[in-house]
Amino acid sequence: MMRRRRAALARSEDPGGLSRAFAGMSLAQQPALWDFLRSGHVPTLIVYGANDVKYAGLGEELRASLVDGVGSSGGVTRTVVEVKRIDDAGHAVLVEKEMEMLRETTAFLRRHLEDAQERESGKGSAGGGSGVSKSKGGPSASPASLAATSSSSSSLQAQPMRVASLQWTTCSVALKKPLVLSSGPPLTHRRVIILVLEAVSGSVGVGEASPLPGFSKESFLEAEKQVKKISVALRGRTLPKLGGSKGLAAWKNWLESDVSLLPSVRAGLEMALVHLLAQEYRVDIPGVLKAGYPTHLLHTGQVCLNGLVLRTSPSLPSVPPSSLMSPTPSLPSSASFTASMDTSTSSSSKIKVGGRPVKEDVARVNNLTAELTFGHRLRLDANQAWSADEAVSFIRGLSHPEKIEYLEEPCKDPLCIPEVHKQTEQRLRFALDESLACPPLPYIELLSMEGLCALVLKPTVLGGLKQCLALHSLGLTKGLYSVVSSSFE
Secondary structure, three states: OHHHHHHHHHHHHOOOHHHHHHHHHOHHHOHHHHHHHHOOOOOEEEEEEOOOHHHHHHHHHHHHOEEOOEEOOOOOOOOOEEEEEEOOOOOOHHHHOHHHHHHHHHHHHHHHHHHHHHHHHHOOOOOOOOOOOEEOOEEOOOHHHHHHHHHOHHHHHOOOOEEEEEEEEEEEEEEEEEEOOOOOOOEEEEEEEEEEEEEOOOOEEEEEEOOOOOOOOOOHHHHHHHHHHHHHHOOOOEOOOOOOOOOHHHHHHHHOOOOOOOHHHHHHHHHHHHHHHHHHHOOOHHHHHHOOOOHHHOOOOOOOOOEEEOOOOOOOOOOOHHHHHOOOOOOOOOHHHHHHOOOOOOOEEEEEOOOOOHHHHHHHHHHHHOOOOOOOEEEEEOOOOEOHHHHHHHHHOOOOHHHEEEEEOOEOOHHHHHHHHHHOOOOOOEEEOHHHHOOOOOHHHHOOOOOEEEEEEOHHHHOOHHHHHHHHHHHHHOOOEEEEOOOOO
16 A cells, blocks of 8 residues: 555656656665565565666675575575576566576475475474475475476477367558558558467467468458358367477468468468467467477577668658769768667668669668668668669679678569679678569579578468478578568568
């Protein structure tokens, strides 16, 4: 009650009051209360993310004030304050490292529950008072035992689940600005099919099937028609066990046992299945994926993002047509644009090229690369806009090719990439995107082309997690890295 009043008062007085009120409620930020923590009255666990500079400093200071984990103020004979550090996590450690937090918390509870039970047993009150029965494995149905079960990959294979229902609905989401794609009219709305997969146990997984016009093979109506059909076929079906060498392949075979699924529908159902398993077994989504795939195929660290600058972006400096007549065009400064690039979360920004005179694209990109800060590079995407000769002309006109990470899908015919690479003296490397959805060659030959460095994987367009992981695995054998891309879901 006191805390609620304090927070309400702080809100009414000034905008910063609420922040100060919450800071005042934090034991970690008040060293004056640390002696109380050490007193033994309240067992305390403090967990902090190593990347959270402020709380990491407080955590280490508190840890240093303890002697072998026991309060240094005396009178304490057991560990009552535990300070734990979790690597690769920041201030939102509870969200970033959910399973690590669960393990630390339940292990802490197990130790103190067992300690309390032993004290009760020492008083001769066996069978009464505490209500905690102890077995060889620890307290019955303790949080720790539940965590051990949920964090184990074997639990993902323990008992099969049955589908109670697949519910679905459609909606149209207005975009903040019209989205100009490589083909077709600009999109002002994104049409979405929301899938809700429920197991008999009550666990629910949510997915999204949203074909991208101009990229997906199927239309929205075709996807909706198939979802309606499979919503009946899946009812009462038993989900395959996850794990072992088959992994997500077992799901793909299970999903397509009755009908060959459209890519966006399969992607949406796999999304719902992964979410359902994570909810059922109380593990995070990477934990579900790890149950079926080698760890080298799954990125477990931080994920870098890149910004996207569309062809119609007003922040991209415009080029007066008259300036293009000069061999060295005089262009407006792009310093304000490059300064707005967020380099705190990535080292790359993606720029759309093509759809305009090649000379204009060259001028725009050169203007940007001249202003780029050290270590920041551009990813260019032509969406198959050029002929081989136009691609060669563009690449030869670049003044800072070393600042270009790759050029994505430069040619209408992707098989021209090796020749373009040769004619431009290997100045740039290339990435595949659209070609992966409609490959002109078997994948093993397509990914072996000279000049490639990356694969751009769109789960909605390619057909889900399993297909993307298969391409990622094949790409690794060819020395290619993967970039996961949304389809504006």
